[in-house]
Amino acid sequence: MIALAERTRRAWAGVRWYLREVSGEGRWDAYVARCAADGVEPVSRREFERHRDHLREHAAAGRCC
């Protein structure tokens, strides 16, 4: 029973991880972790996402037929 619950929890965590990574939501966590490792104060979430919007603005993201 506990094993099953544990397995479900891990599967859910895996799905959550995948969705956050694929959607790019996890980039913020990675950034915060990197700042912590480097001992740098992270910028606000809003500023961080603005920066990513700016990068996207000037990159041609290809979509196929």
Added chain:
Amino acid sequence: MSTTTSTPPSPPAPRARRSPASIAVWVAVALVGATCWTVLALSRGESVSALWILFAALASYAIAYRFYARFIGRKVLRLDDRRATPAERLENGTDFEVTDRRVLFGHHFAAIAGAGPLVGPVLAAQMGYLPGTVWIIVGVILAGAVQDMVVLFLSMRRDGKSLGQMVREEIGVVGGIAALIAVFAIMIIILAVLSLVVVNALAESPWGVFSIGLTIPIALFMGVYLRYLRPGRVLETTAIGVVLLLLAIIGGGYVESWGLGEALTLDKETLTLMLVGYGFVASILPVWMLLTPRDYLSTFMKVGVIVLLAIGLVLARPVLENEKVTDFATSGEGPVFAGQLFPFLFITIACGALSGFHALISSGTTPKMVAKERQVMMIGYGGMLMESFVAISALIAASVIDPGLYYAMNAPLGATGGTAESAAEFVAGLGFSITPDQLTAAAASVEEELISRTGGAPTLAFGISLIFDEAFGGGLAAFWYHFAIMFEALFILTAVDAGTRVGRFMLQDTVGNVWPKFADTSWKPAAWAASAVVVACWGYMLYVGVTDPLGGINQLFPLFGIANQLLAAIALTLCVTLFLKHGWLRYVWVPAVPLAWDLVVTMTASYQKVFSSNPKIGYFAQADTYRDARDAGEVLAPAADASQMDTVIRNSTTNGVLQAAFALLVIVIVANAVLVWVRAVRAGSLPTTEVPAVPSTIVAPADFVATREEKAELAAWEAERREKAGAEV
């Protein structure tokens, strides 16, 4: 420049001993595949379940992936994990970035898979279900997936250079310029044909217009929400968007009772103008407002529908109503598109079997994110197999529909006459039978007009509604139909936004060579002017398709299919060139066989479209026939008056000129490449622009599931890194 020498001599690749269990599994997979193919090949007349196709495909993919892709990775390309990828060497947090292989697989698949694999197979169902099935599966295994994987590899070894850049540097300036023009022109045709599919699906459909129209405010809302209210909460925003999207589909069913029916019943010309206006605005708006949120929605819908369709097929176990091989395969007189099985089946189904457009994604974006070389197999080959599976599902969805209904839906208006009675008569003339009452009942079941709804999307939507209604019950056929239309229109619109932007960047970049200021993507006058040119180009072709009395899909789809596969010819020519320059003559057949096949198909098709004296096939013969009739003062059906006669003449000439130009560009590139081939074979090998090898310091598994050894290696590497980080503090 040549650098293969700098790689340390590789030890024999660690070769896992094959366990008896693994052998048993692969024998079983092979048996399942062989059984399914045998049933498909030998069935005569009796009802055949669609699951035979599904499992024939899955078993074939599994075997191709396990054996052929691995052979290409190990023996041919000699993927080397000790060599650092551009993502590792040039990591900059923006375009170069080491990405988890499964995440990158998701990104790559979302980028390559669009509406193409859903439309082609539906149209190709005119020749029966078997030819399409064989081509999709054999084509992807030997051509499409090979192209994607090899181009990804070649671009990765050159720091993610684009296809055009590689052609210029490895083949020559002439080839490079031809490739640049070809890529731009082909993209315009693709955008026009995809928009045409949307216009045809939404014309005279208030429900469709309502739901698709609402996706614009929904995306705008999501954009504002993500930018100002909850920055970065993509999943939450997407969940809200999906709920709103479903409400928009349900709401569409009440459009009539809200009295909006008339206002939202739009004809094709109006829709064309709206789409062109939308395309222009969308491509100059900041991406966070419309493009990014729409992309989240369409990716979610794409994956969701594909999963649902696979489940639906297994639950519903539909029977194939289509014939195995129809008479149109040999007579070439099918109403959906003209021409015989060879070569026209192979250009009608491009995406899903061999799609040149993928070479643009496989060079450029994806190679800059690959963590380890060996992952190229999973991302390049595996991603394309997945797209092929989508094409197979679409072929099945089109083949579970009654053939009478299929032809009534897919023949142009000039042929069916537009009423249930005249359409039933037309279908009877083809040798199939359906009564006017049956046609009316089918239309009522999804609350749409179905006669002459060409373009593939309505047919696919009808097939999906049949399958889902059977699988999940509840009498929701009309909901599922509009759900499917929404899903297809949504990602066509995303492709239109994104494609227009890509075209804009290409144009700015090209003009920037002579006028550097124009290349500045944040300079508004340049951005607006370039967007306007791109939109005008595809908008004109869309208008050509929409107003064509002979049926736009019927006329333009072959142009689109040939263009896409000519792009594949360019990509495969590059692969052959680099194989010979590297001195891999022994394995040059890997890209050369698909290239030879692709050239035979596209050149035959181009030749017929340009020179055939049959006015149904040859564009110029068609223009001549109508010109002669016009000069004699006659009106030829399906044209209704003199001005429509002029339209046919103008359109057919335009299409013919474009067709000839595409083929010529490819001939120029191949001719340029042949010179390089001869030099390379004579010299044994030639220097290439491959970047020197640098030892890799990161560890990551190669395939979807990490092996036990890979897990151990990864754990050891991570422990070592932690230790180092601890020592530094």
